[in-house]
Each structure stands twice: as C-alpha cells, then as structure tokens.
Amino acid sequence: MFKVEGLKFKYPKNESDVINGIDFEINKGEIFGFLGPSGAGKSTTQKIMIKILEDFRGKISYNGKDITEYKDDFYESIGVSFEMPIHFSKMTALENIEFFLKLYKKNADIETLMKRVGLWEDKDKMVGEFSKGMKIRLNIVRALLNEPEMLFLDEPTNGLDPKNAMILKDMIREFRADGGTVFITSHIMSDIDQLCDRVAFIVDGEIKEMDSPRNLKIKYGKRSMNVEYKENNETIKVEFPMDNIGKNSEFINLLQTKDIETIHSGETTLEDIFIKVTGVGLKDE
Template structure:
C-alpha cells in the first residue's frame, strides 16, 4: 500500500495572522484508507484540508501526492479528487439535475449521476429546484457532487452533519464501499459516531499541531480502563460489581456470579471517542 499523501513539517500562516496556523505537522494518508482529522474549531483542520486540495499554496514544508510534489501537479489534480465542503454550495434556482449536469461539465469523465442520486434517495426529486430542498437533501446532493468525477481521493468535511440516522447510515455505507474498492478518504468531522464507524486512523489537531495519530481501537485501549463491570439480579434488586480485566478468566468471584446470578449486562471499561477527544484536546489546549 502506497501513500496517497505524505506531509513533512507543514507550516502555514495567513497574512492577517501573527503566528502560524499550521505549526510543523507531519503525517501520511495511506492509499485505500479513511483518515480522520479531528479537533476543536479553529485548530487548523480546515486549513490543512485546503492545503491538500490546493486551495492554499503558500505553505512551507513538503507534500507529496502519490509520490509527486503537490505543488508541481497542475489542473489534472482536480480530475482525481472529490471535495464535499461542510456548507453545500449549489445554484438554488436550478434543479438538482441541472446542478449536477453543470458541475459534471468540469470533468473529462463522470460517474453515473442517476445511480448516485438513487443511492442517496434523491432521484425522484431530481427535477426539484435546490432552493426547495430541505437541509438534509442539500447535504446528500453535496455528497453526490463530491462523487461526480469518480475521484481517486475523497475529501469530506462534516459529511453527515444535518442528516437523520437513516440517511447518515446510507452515506457512511457508500463511503465504506468506496474505501473497500480502493478509494482514499480524508475526513474532518466533530461527529464521533462517524469516526468510530468509518475511520481506519485518526489524528487530533490542536492549535496547529497534531497529536495521537493512531487507530480508534488503539486509542480506546490506551485511554480506556482495563476492567469489566457486571450487573446482575439478586433477591429482586439489581447489583453491580467491577473486576480487573487481568486474570478475569480465573477470578472465582466473577465466575461464581456468572454461574449463579441472573446477568443483566456486562461492560468492558472501553472509553468513548467523545471522552478521548476531550482528554486529548483538553490536555493540550
């Protein structure tokens, strides 16, 4: 597996700022993975994404895209990347289909628009003006637009924000399928559910620096408690006990509860991504 992006000592400063917004970060995004960049507002996530999609080019450091210097790549770059911005941008007085036909004109090759719109439940509304769409419909159409050119790399910013659970699941299933077919995804989000369900690796961005580049599973193991909580019925009451995970299979008291009591729940000490987010970002703010 090769690197889709390799970033070394990336720094960037807006002309209106006194200090760098991005302060010497280094990371890579592997081909065929979903890489999540998390962090509080103003941490530098959007700036990093804008640099990677060549909207901001006055940076220092090195960025390679599939082994080529990003600055040396011309307009052909945009044939290979799809971008879904957090705020959907469409022509509100045009229908959804008219919007998609217009944006398709920017690319040499395009995806099957009907298939994409059917997947997100918008095909039957294709001739409705986008101005009459609900927020959730606009979000889904924004995703279709990002996929128009069959991108090699997909950049998504808060991709499910504003969607109900059913439609959020549809988009996440499409994204997972895209990854399984070899696509690469760079995801920025505040929604920890999306992180747990989608990301292969994540990094936390705080004050222009990166912390804890790892997998969600490894972070849960690092920040979680190695213990097991068991809830059980005894004489009509619900009781609970907590046991250390080490040697749990040989713990006689734990085994006795399993054998003799009516078990209601068993939980490991696994922490949530929300808790990890707060611990990591709060610890360096």
C-alpha cells in the same frame, strides 16, 4: 498516497501560525480522520491539501509528487465535499450535477449515485427547495461524480438525520471497499470512530495523537468488565479488571450464580480519550 511533512500555515491577517508543523501520511485505501474542535485547523489543513490555500510551509506529496507541481488535472482524481451545501439554488439538482459533470474527463453514472442518496425522485426540483439534509446529500453526489481516487469530506454528516447519516457512512465504506481513499475532518466522535481506519487528534494546529481508534482505546482505555446483576429486586454493579478475566473466580462465580442483566467491557469512548490526550473537549472553542 498523501504525505504531509512539517506543514505550517499562517493566514495573512494572523500574527501566528494556525497549523504548527504537522506530519501525517494517508495510505491508499484508508479512511483517515482528523478529529478536533472548531478552530483546531482541520478545515485549513484540508484546504491546503486540496490546493485552495497556497503559501504553506512544509511539503505535501500526492502519489509521490509534490502537490505544488500538479496543475488543474489534480482535481480530476479527487472529490471534495465542503461542510456547507454549495449549489446553484435556482437550478434543479440534475442541472447542478450535469453542469459539473461536464467539467471532468471521467464521469460517474449520475442516476445510480442520485438513487443511492435518495435524490433521484427529486432531481427536477430546484435546489433552493431542498432541505439541508438533501443539499448535503447532493454535495456527496457532486464529490463523487468524477469517480475520484480520493475523497475529502469536511464534517460530512453534520446536519444529517440518523437515517441519512447512515446512508452516507455506508457510501463512504463502499467507496473505500472499491479502492478509494478518504480524508475526513469532523468534530463528531461517532463518525470518526465508526468510519476511520486511523485518526489524528488535532488541537491548536498540532497533532496530539494519531493511531487507529481501536489502538487508541487499548492504549488509553480503562481495561475492565462491568457486570450488572439483580439481587433482592436491586440492580448491583460490579467492575472487574480485564486482565486474566477468564481466571477470575469471583467473576466466573458471579456469572454462574447471579441473575445477570448486562455485561460490558469498560471501553473508553474516543471522545473521552480525546479529552484525556488533548485536555480539550470536542465542543470547546
């Protein structure tokens, strides 16, 4: 659906490129994530893809057509949610949404959308009175009001409490289930891990690794089983190699004879893998 080839970009006031020749493809119906620390080039890449930033080098195509050939009808088929809440604060939530709704040919049902994010009750409140979480939820409504084919979400759960973050993640999954495609940029590992079909690790404008979270865990994770059992009022931890675990007599014996408290696979987190691959922490920079 989106194909990015040899993308390079330099801000006019910078001496060097902030995006250094990246290639990736987003398939239709996929949730694709860009994971990286602040300043890695995630938002810049997104701004290029949504045609806010021009003068890039390389090629980007959307549905087989170069994005530079698209006019403003490009925005009829995409929805964008910026990291920061962006609304007219002295207008009500409904006034904000209705204003933007009229600018599109396709219109979603606002009531359903606002109810889904729990804002329908507050539709007549001034947005200036909203909490940050409410404003972010309104951002999502705004991004979805033209029933887009593709969603661009910049740090979508940043600033949301766990309950609202869960609602938002469910909405993203529902959007994908209905055939939508999503591009997410985030520095929050759990968002990417829970939502994305594929993820690219980006640092200093370069993609260091790209695959599904599962494959990355298999590729870089530690293949082990950790067992905790109780003996003489003490918790004892034992680690077994994952390979041929079913034939490991010591492991089987332990399961049969000991008072087991926990069993976990020694799965490495995406954040650990990110650090291992890039040498940079997600909260760095």
